[in-house]
Amino acid sequence: MTVKILVATQGGTADLCAQEMVDVLEERGFEAEAMLMGDFGPEVFDEGGQFIICTATYGYGEIPDNGTEFYEALVSDKPDLSRVSFAVFGLGDTTYEDTFNFAGQKFDAILSECGAERMVERHIHDANSGALAEDEAIEWIGGWIAATESRAAA
Template identity: 40%
Template sequence: MKLAILVGSMTGTATSVAQAIQMDCADLVDDIDVTPMDGLGPDVFDAAAEGTLYLVCTSTFGSGDVPDNAQAFYDALDAEPRYLGHVPYGVVALGDASYGETFAGGGRRFDARLQDLGARRIGEICVIDALSDTPPETAAIAWCRAWLAQAAALMAR
């Protein structure tokens, strides 16, 4: 199984979280790639037929928007729609709970868009609050280790 972590980040926190997952979960997955969303298109999901599991790791910008480096990719998923029923994925959504309804909106938007295209989310979204006392890397690693075990069991069927 391969894990492709697609990163949307403005300040570097989502990148740091993705890199922490890459380092800490190497014992669970043989091949983990961390790829910024800059320049990505829907064709990034073509490898899913080869046993790739996707993790969208994104911060939230403004009032629940996706980060600047993820905007073109997010828009392309709508502009160039394709059926993604073969794509298993998860989401790590970072945000600040003081923003109320738009909290972790970047990740939630990606989740909704991927589900609209038929992709199969595994488990629940990992929502990380910047106001928490737990470092975002620590929270994401704990969630991801459990999520990878769940994903491996489902993909083995």
């Protein structure tokens, strides 16, 4: 089953991270696809499966514009996501200390509230740290793969 990476971005960094994750996943034998959030609604979860949310934070702790409608639909519809597994890769900047990484936090909370299973802990990237988000994405997806494989072997 294809691992779907749902991307909310304004400047493109989250999309770059998602593309890097797709490359790593494919090298490790998974089918994977990066999808921009503005292109679908919560029906993307209808058949269940494995999802990664890759989101930046904007405004005052808001979801990027292309993901706002998707997020708000989840909050209002509260679909049953008991057949969904998810993990969140959040991008942010501690310069915005009061709202640091809020979008990742919001997605993590709503998916969990809808009954989806969290595969690994949310990643919190800080653009102010000097570390490249894409490098952290490559490392983090390695942890996701390890968790998924050990789950499958159990």
